[in-house]
Amino acid sequence: MPSPKLLRRRSSKRPFRVAILGQNGVGKSALTVRFLTRRFIGDYDPLLEKVYSCCKFVGGENVAIDLLDTAVQNENNRLLENIRWADAYILMYSVTDRCSFNECSRMKFLINAYRKRQRKIPDNESVASAFPVIMVGNQIDRDHDRMVTEQEGRKRANQLGCVAFYEISVRENADCVEKLFQDMYPLCKRSKKYWPVAEQSQTVYFAAGTQTKLETTEELERRKNMLYTTN
Numbered sequence: 001m002p003s004p005k006l007l008r009r010r011s012s013k014r015p016f017r018v019a020i021l022g023q024n025g026v027g028k029s030a031l032t033v034r035f036l037t038r039r040f041i042g043d044y045d046p047l048l049e050k051v052y053s054c055c056k057f058v059g060g061e062n063v064a065i066d067l068l069d070t071a072v073q074n075e076n077n078r079l080l081e082n083i084r085w086a087d088a089y090i091l092m093y094s095v096t097d098r099c100s101f102n103e104c105s106r107m108k109f110l111i112n113a114y115r116k117r118q119r120k121i122p123d124n125e126s127v128a129s130a131f132p133v134i135m136v137g138n139q140i141d142r143d144h145d146r147m148v149t150e151q152e153g154r155k156r157a158n159q160l161g162c163v164a165f166y167e168i169s170v171r172e173n174a175d176c177v178e179k180l181f182q183d184m185y186p187l188c189k190r191s192k193k194y195w196p197v198a199e200q201s202q203t204v205y206f207a208a209g210t211q212t213k214l215e216t217t218e219e220l221e222r223r224k225n226m227l228y229t230t231n
């Protein structure tokens with residue numbers, strides 16, 4: 001792999017920010033890397049929390065996207081920091097782990113509570129449409145270990161007010177990951193007024209991060225201006 005070159009973002013407006021939330025081991029890092037590179041990589045450092053920046057052609061337009069691959073979500077403060085940072089959320093669980101499925105409800109509750117507290121949303125608009133959440137059940141290739149049915153997942157996503165629900169296997173199917181993001185952006189565009197859209201950029205940025213954890217939004221902001229590329 002070529003040594004990473006330090007680049008500066010050309011756009012002055014900020015990208016569309018997506019946080020991938022979910023319990024440990026559900027496949028957040030695998031999803032992120034699949035989307036960015038189409039490759040499936042088996043193992044990742046579970047303690048790392050990274051923002052990956054890219055420009056992708058989604059929903060018929062070039063969109064600058066910052067993807068936050070979150071790490072341990074046990075601390076509510078960290079989770080709230082990530083919620084605050086993002087414009088949209090992917091709530092991920094493993095269909096083989098009911099605990100991770102239930103954790104999605106807690107996270108959605110926190111998203112709603114935080115966004116309502118902000119009072120930025122007019123009364124006639126719901127949190128769901130202003131800050132879209134997509135629920136994703138991963139690891140469907142492990143059918144013999146399945147604990148959560150597709151029907152249950154869909155029902156829960158509906159009850160929680162998620163804008164979409166998918167069952168995927170990051171490991172087996174790169175196309176379903178691509179489709180997830182392709183579908184997601186148009187859904188999220190409805191809430192565009194809540195996030196400034198970035199200018200078009202042709203460079204694919206990748207892997208902004210060091211071995212340290214991200215502690216604050218300020219840290220995330222600082223890193224946004226120091227992006228690395230593999231190209």
Ligand SMILES: Nc1nc2c(ncn2[C@@H]2O[C@H](COP(=O)(O)OP(=O)(O)OP(=O)(O)O)[C@@H](O)[C@H]2O)c(=O)[nH]1
Nearest residue numbers: 024025026027028029030042044046139169170171
């Ligand atoms: N069988 C199968 N394994 C998967 C799939 N997606 C991810 N994995 C595996 O699940 C394990 C956890 O994946 P990660 O991407 O590290 O999960 P994570 O949610 O980022 O975990 P933390 O970093 O600990 O929060 C790894 O061993 C992956 O190879 C999938 O679709 N199918």
